[in-house]
Amino acid sequence: MKIISTNIGARKEIDWKGTSITTGIFKFPVDTSIFLDLEDVKGDEISDRENHGGILQAIYGYSLKHYDFFKPSYPNLDWQFGMFGENLTIDDLDETKIHAGDTFKVGNAIIEATLQRDPCLKLGVRFNDMKIIKQFWNTTFCGVYFKVIQPGMVVAGDVFAQIKSCPKNPTIAALYAARRVEKAV
Template sequence: MTTTRLIGIYTGRVTADYARGRASAIDKQPVEGPVVLGPLGLAGDEQADPENHGGAERALLHYSLDRYAGWQEQYPDRATRFVPPGFGENLASHGMDEHSVHIGDIYRIGTARVQVSQPRTPCWKLDARFDVPGLARDVQETGRCGWFYRVLEPGTLTAGDMIERLERQPESLSIAAAMAAVYRRRNHQHLQQLADCETLAPNWREKARRKLRRAPDASSQQRLTGEPPSE
């Protein structure tokens, strides 16, 4: 059994023209007091692009507070921007990161029960938010991405609640291992595990299948740069 404490809860409303004329709800704000968590996320939290954000498989984004010091050191000219919830996270804590959190892990947070569903796949809006060209690609390549939960049992969360790991599947892969297999070092065994993993979100299982087939990821460059697809 592994426990830590929930330090911050954040929600955001859609800004119609966040960057390059496109909408986003990445600008989250801290929430005081209890917050209701439903099947699709926290009460008061919005998503501008439901095709790529939100939904049952991306109900909650968790990011490690321990990551911010490294970003501040790497980008000292932008250090004041690298503070929570800079990565658009809903939940923040110490003592959990992409190496210690595994696909399929089940946690009790407050009165809710949630399950790790997939890594966070970064997009160009991180570049805009921090004013760091190429940040999204850096997040992808280093695996300092955060992770999403699906909601198994709705409930209420409050900053200060304990985060208790209830279950871990044998031989499960960490978030870091999943990111590495799909985006950095092609590992056939790990990719097959991901493709067969029933607790991994369907879109990520398809990523692994494409990688196994050595099929190109036509959307990756567009996601990272925000540029329209080439004709």
Template sequence: MKIISTNISTTKTIFHNKKEIKTGIFKSPTFNEIAITKLNIIGDEQADLINHGGEHKAVYAFSSGHYEHWKKELKNQNISFGMFGENFTISNLSEEYIYIGDQFRIGTALLEVSQPRVPCFKLGIALDNKSILKLFTQYYCTGIYFRVIEPGVAKTGDEVILEKEAAHNISIRKLFQAYFDKGYIDYKSVLSEAYCLKELAPEWKEKIKKKLSLN
């Protein structure tokens, strides 16, 4: 795996449904080396600090391989890297084989997989498609949020190297599908196991707690 595109954005104010909205989802590629800190990437801004950025969503990565699917699905050949709001577009980034707690060396930084991405309405704005939230959820390829174990720098072309593999089988895709797929037969055992993982972000622990009515 390697970084195909590095994407950042300052926040922008737009009008949507006659309302003023501030967002950082409109990311564009940069060929400059970027600095990865414990809470975010320097130069990349988030408007909603409750739902974006922070310790457990410091960095967001998305597979370059998903773009061809979405170009066909949305009948839009103009979709380009960064349009899903990702900081890093990475080759061969498979949610099926990346697990909560896996640690990757990206540039000089060490990042740990913390949770899947749950899309918000701003993705629909970015892609100018009202159906994308439903389609994105049903596709189960969500991209990956990371927390930062060791800050560092990275740039387009850098290798992405697995340094520590999690000792369980709860992948990003498996967790997301168990939560959102109403036909997922074994969802309770998958979510119960995921809930016990110390590496899983608190946001997802709370989601699982509510879904399983845990006390």
């Protein structure tokens, strides 16, 4: 696997149907390297620290291949990497094959898969359509949160190499399916 794009965003105030929302989900590709730190990407806005960032959710990765699934439903969007709020767009990140605890070397950083990403209102705001939330829930295309084991710089083109496998742990897709059932109750 390799990094297709590194993405960061600034704090943005959005008027969503009369309600002011502060978000960092509007991420865009950068041409320079980004620094993966222990609780976030340096220079990237995380407006909701209760649900994003921190030790277990420091970095969010999303697969380039998932873009092809969603693009036909949203032909009028200005599609670019970072659309799902990910810091790392990875060519072939497969949640059904990545287990919690799997560890990867990317650039000079080492990161460990921890959790699935649950869709929230801000994903709907980013897509300007709340139907994306239900569509997102009805796939295994949740993306992967990573914990940073060794902070370091990452740039587009870096290899995303697995260095530890934890096949006895649940996959990220299995964690997501369990969370979807929990949310439905």
